[in-house]
Each structure stands twice: as C-alpha cells, then as structure tokens.
C-alpha cells in the first residue's frame with residue numbers, strides 16, 4: 001500500500017523515535033499478539049486522532065488524542081498508543097499567539 005503524502009511517521013528519523021520508544025516500554029516477552037500469538041508487527045506511517053464524542057453525539061474536535069498504531073501482520077489486531085504521552089508528537093503551545101493578526 002502506498003504511503004500518502006504528508007504522513008507524520010514517513011521519515012526514518014520519526015519512525016526511529018517511535019521504535020526506540022516502543023523498545024524502551026514494551027518488553028520482548030510481551031510482544032506476541034494477544035489474538036494470534038505471532039510476533040511480527042507493522043508500524044503505521046501516520047498518526048491518527050481519536051476525537052471526543054459529546055453527549056449530543058457530536059464530534060468535539062477541540063479534544064483530540066494524537067496516536068500511533070502498530071498492527072499484527074497476521075490477524076490485523078491493532079494497538080493504539082498516545083503520541084503525546086510518548087513524546088512522539090508535541091502539542092502546539094497556546095493558540096493565543098497563532099491567531100490571525102491585524103497587520
């Protein structure tokens with residue numbers, strides 16, 4: 001499958017950062033897939049966003065969780081990791097300085 005342009009994890013540097021984080025936090029003895037038992041995983045090239053659903057069944061795009069996934073190459077079971085807490089994605093600082101200007 002071709003990687004779409006603009007993928008966050010398409011560079012070797014970013015992928016290396018994710019793999020280093022996984023190696024530091026995921027013990028080798030716990031790497032078999034919980035569904036099929038195979039140990040071969042594929043890191044996605046993209047970050048994904050989980051958005052909050054409100055009690056009115058609306059998607060709250062102001063409350064999102066950037067995430068990366070790894071998928072079992074045998075059964076497609078997918079694990080989701082918080083990209084902010086893992087340090088892979090930095091949350092932009094206050095938007096007060098990024099708004100439109102009257103310049």
Ligand SMILES: [Zn+2]
Nearest residue numbers: 033036072075
């Ligand atoms: Zn599996």
